[in-house]
Amino acid sequence: MNRRALTGLVGAAALLLAACSSGGTSSVKTGKPLIAEPTTGVTFSKDFNPYDPNSVSSSMGTRSLVNEPLIEFDQLDPTESGTHPWLATGFSFKNGGKDLQVTIRQGVKFNDGSSLGANDVAATFKAMENPKADTPGVPPQASDPTISGNTVTLHFTSPQYTGLWSILGTTYILKASVANQVAQNPTMTITNPVGTGPFMLGSYSSSLIKWKPNPYYWGGTPPESEIDTPSISTNAAASDALVSGQLDWAGNDIPNVYANYVNLNPQTNHAWFASGNTVVLWFNLNPGNGGATGISETAVRKAISYGVDRNALALLGESGYEQPAYSSSALVLPNQKVFLPPDGSLSSDLAASGSVPDAATAKADKLPSGADVYDILTGAGWTAPASSHYDGSAGTFKSGGNCDGGNAANCWTKGGHIIKFSIYDPVPCSDYWESASLMSQELQALGMDVTTKPAQGYSDWNTTLTSNPAGWQTAIHWGQGGSIPYIQYQDWLDGSSSTTAAHYEGYSNPAAQSALSSYASTDPSNTSALYPAVQQLAAIMASDVPEAPLLYGADWNVYSSAKYTGWPNQSHPYMNPSPSDPQMPYILMQLKAVS
CATH class of the missing domain: 3.10.105.10 (Dipeptide-binding Protein; Domain 3)
Structure with missing residues (x-):
């Protein structure tokens, strides 16, 4: 299971970002389908609403394949160099941190061919005013967003120097017509997601979702001809899929990953677990x-x-x-x-x-004075298990047996209750x-x-x-x-x-x-x-x-370089490496197909 939502923060009051693309070009070489497993144990349903926490895209962490954030933050690098322009090319704080002015990238299209505009961004943030839709945790807004040309200004009730991650990094931009519906019904079912991301829905089944390249993608043609996200029930099953070549990128704990996967072919099999x-x-x-x-x-x-x-x-x-x-x-x-x-x-x-x-x-073991379990509980009025013995000088608590519901004499008690x-x-x-x-x-x-x-x-x-x-x-x-x-x-x-x-x-x-x-x-x-x-x-x-x-x-990250190179790793830690939101589109656009 991938279990990460991260943050980035730029301490400067204003940050102007170069209006560069993610690096893709229309002539990029495309490779074989890449099979990614962000999360095990998810029951698939044909719902891709990025603001319903129980939709398949939210549960799997694949929202950003279609609905992108304004900024891609690398939480491994909190400096300005870890802040990457995405659907926004710049932002700055005004009004003592209460207003955030965001410049929207121009020339971006949704996967239905329509153009992204400031009104789409404003409508997405207006939808966040409904607390049930606000799964990113966008802070309370003082008023609706305002638009001037390709600039959207967000107005908050308090300074948001610490809020850039939720505001710019994990709010996934919707088309205005969809955002208006989500504002009224945050858990509405979306079966055909429309977004600006590098991929769009290709096909759906209860066991496999296929994503095809967005022909209108602003960052150029993705290197991958297809992204497949299968339904994998357990971490052990993910391990088997990696070994058999049925999985290229996994975001979960693989048991004994080095013995069971990496060491089988160190040239192509890799693991890098960044803490965070x-x-x-x-x-x-x-x-x-x-x-x-x-x-x-x-x-x-x-x-x-x-x-x-x-x-x-x-x-x-x-x-x-x-x-x-x-x-x-x-x-x-x-x-x-x-x-x-x-x-x-x-x-x-x-x-x-x-x-x-x-x-x-x-x-x-190695606890501060007075802070062991015995002292904490007796100090709060709990009675030690009748079958136990505590040696204060040795700091050792000996019980007469486990407190497992079978014998209250082995349990702490207070007022007739046990823990x-x-x-x-x-x-x-x-x-x-x-x-x-x-x-x-x-x-x-x-x-x-x-x-x-x-x-x-x-x-x-x-x-x-x-x-x-x-x-x-x-x-x-x-x-x-x-x-x-x-x-x-x-x-x-x-x-x-x-x-x-x-x-x-x-x-x-x-x-x-x-x-x-x-x-x-x-x-x-x-x-x-x-x-x-x-x-x-x-x-x-x-x-x-x-x-x-x-x-x-x-940050669970097990991957194969047999099909693609350019992965974030210990020697090139350019992004949180897990195959999940919001960094998936950034990583996917950096990869290069193997000849």
């Missing part, structure tokens, strides 16, 4: 907690976080491709270490070493499912009744998380990533938006909202004001634990 987000455990904090007990308490969530053996998740759940998170701030480290509190309190406060837990004993919840994740996502199983083992040994709940696929899982708060209790979920902390923090802590993790989890914190507002209104060059705002958000994550950081997530 924080994988966390979501807690359902809606009324009733989805039927869980205990997780509504901050102390319990903190104890759960401190009780997880992250090293086991990294080595066994992720095959060593992802690293254990070691700060409860949930900042992506070491990338964002400059934002940590200067006192070092959150630098390494989570244990990131150890081995697979023994079912009978669990040790508080009880399930971890809900898709079985086809073998890495997350393995991590969920490991966490169940670890936490049962610490006196918590933790089980796993299977979702049969991504679509089932995502629909439940986003629309059925009674259907889940906790879930392992990737972070939104980004070169700046705001993107992940806004998703985790902003309960005012209808499309954030905080909203789905039922989390609300006025202090977090205030700190987010302060961050968003601060020019990033003013670090003396910026760092304290970020550190306040880091402290809220650490103290309130609305999500528990687990791992530093990888």
Whole structure:
């Protein structure tokens, strides 16, 4: 499964971009069909609405093949050189960051032959004023966009120095006539998508979608004669498809990828996993907690976080491709270490070493004084399992058996209740499912009744998380990533938006909202004001634990150079490498067909 939505930020108040194309030309050599698998476990449906989170294009991460963003941001490079003009050739802030003036590329056509104009861009952003359509997280707009020639000015209620990713990077531009319909019905079914992207729908079946080149593409003829996106049920099936040559580009965790794929033919088989987000455990904090007990308490969530053996998740759940998170701030480290509190309190406060837990004993390893599971829970009024013994001098908690629902003597209790919840994740996502199983083992040994709940696929899982708060209790979920902390923090802590993790989890914190507002209104060059705002958000994550950081997530990227060269890799990291939105069109236009 590909699990990435990233961010780019340019700190300058204005950025003028050269009106160059993506590099394609009408005489480019076209190659064989390229088979890409952005996400496993998606149930196909003939719906390509980029603003319906459950459409096949949203679930698969292929929206940008047809509906492109205004700017292609490379989250691996937050400088100006990582900002690539796409449907916009320039932008600048006005009115203290509240107005964003965007210059629209001229000479662009939709795949039906009609011309892209400023009115299409304005209509797309007007549709985002409907909260149910605003899946990119476009900030609240003070008024409708205004048009002057080929310039669109977006008007926001607050400064948007931190909002460029959602505004310019992941808002997929629609034809005005379609945007007007989406504004009224955000989840409308779109069976024949119209957009400016390099590809258009060729054919659809429940097992395979074929995309053919857009004959009107502004960037020239794509190098690929066709893009095929098959329905692949599991990560293991994706591995088999790669080995058999039935898949060229995969965006998921391939078990033992080097032994099972890369080393079979190192000349053409490759893998590059760039880190850039924080994988966390979501807690359902809606009324009733989805039927869980205990997780509504901050102390319990903190104890759960401190009780997880992250090293086991990294080595066994992720095959060593992802690293254990070691700060409860949930900042992506070491990338964002400059934002940590200067006192070092959150630098390494989570244990990131150890081995697979023994079912009978669990040790508080390298935890700050007073921050092991025993101290956290007893300090909050919980009674240790009757069958357990805690050696304070050794920091060792020994249980008489697992808390698995069979014997309350093995469980923490308070007011007649035990700590009880399930971890809900898709079985086809073998890495997350393995991590969920490991966490169940670890936490049962610490006196918590933790089980796993299977979702049969991504679509089932995502629909439940986003629309059925009674259907889940906790879930392992990737972070939104980004070169700046705001993107992940806004998703985790902003309960005012209808499309954030905080909203789905039922989390609300006025202090977090205030700190987010302060961050968003601060020019990033003013670090003396910026760092304290970020550190306040880091402290809220650490103290309130609305999500528990687990791992530093990888941008999954396994590919073959047998048909095409020019892929982003460790020596040429020109773009986030995963086969997913919004970077797919940028990468596809850089590739060159093999003779």
